[in-house]
């Protein structure tokens with residue numbers, strides 16, 4: 268699918284990987300609706316892109332808020348052709364605390380609600396809207412891109428909830444691609460390694476150095492623009508479907 272005149276809905280689009288994706292897709296000729304909870308950053312993107320970017324404050328885990336956001340994208344730009352799921356949270360928490368008491372269930376539920384249920388919520392709404400699109404010469408009506416993590420495969424201590432949520436995103440990719448094939452909608456997932464987003468700015472230098480040590484080549488953090496380029500390639504390459512691509516410079520995470 269090409270980008271000219273298409274509309275992308277990008278969750279978590281105000282920051283990090285989502286923001287880089289919005290900027291690159293707009294540069295390539297698309298419009299974008301940013302779905303996020305950060306009003307200041309959302310407004311900044313809208314102001315910088317002169318009618319090509321809209322923002323709607325939306326919790327991806329809330330069904331009626333996502334229904335309203337997809338309606339807003341259609342009102343603003345006429346259709347939804349591409350959906351990129353970047354909204355995510357990931358504060359670590361162990362199963363048991365230092366005294367051996369289990370940590371509250373609410374934390375696990377929150378991470379699953381945003382990362383996994385939120386991804387499903389947005390992709391199901393986007394698919395519903397995409398069915399109405401005119402197919403292109405290849406029969407494509409839409410492209411959905413989810414964001415997992417290398418933690419889906421080798422999560423560290425403290426990442427039970429995050430890894431489970433991202434493993435769930437990897438797991439739903441193929442069955443949803445199989446189901447939506449009849450509507451001409453492709454579904455792909457990107458599993459990033461360590462990408463330099465605002466997430467990293469809060470980490471101590473030693474922690475960042477230790478993460479870089481786990482990267483094979485090139486031995487540095489990834490850039491959000493590298494994620495955006497892969498997402499754009501997935502949109503443009505109709506033969507990519509039903510798969511998760513690791514984008515991690517061969518990094519494999521250690522247990523801690």
Ligand code: NAD
Nearest residue numbers: 279282283284303304326327353354355416459461462464
């Ligand atoms: P980020 O914190 O810069 O951006 C995430 C955005 O999601 C924020 O703008 C936040 O406001 C928004 N968000 C959070 N909860 C939301 C909700 N309930 N509804 C709507 N928006 C919400 O983080 P990032 O590094 O750009 O991460 C983007 C995605 O990539 C996440 O799913 C993350 O798990 C995944 N990821 C990131 C890395 C990395 O190294 N940066 C690695 C692997 C996976």
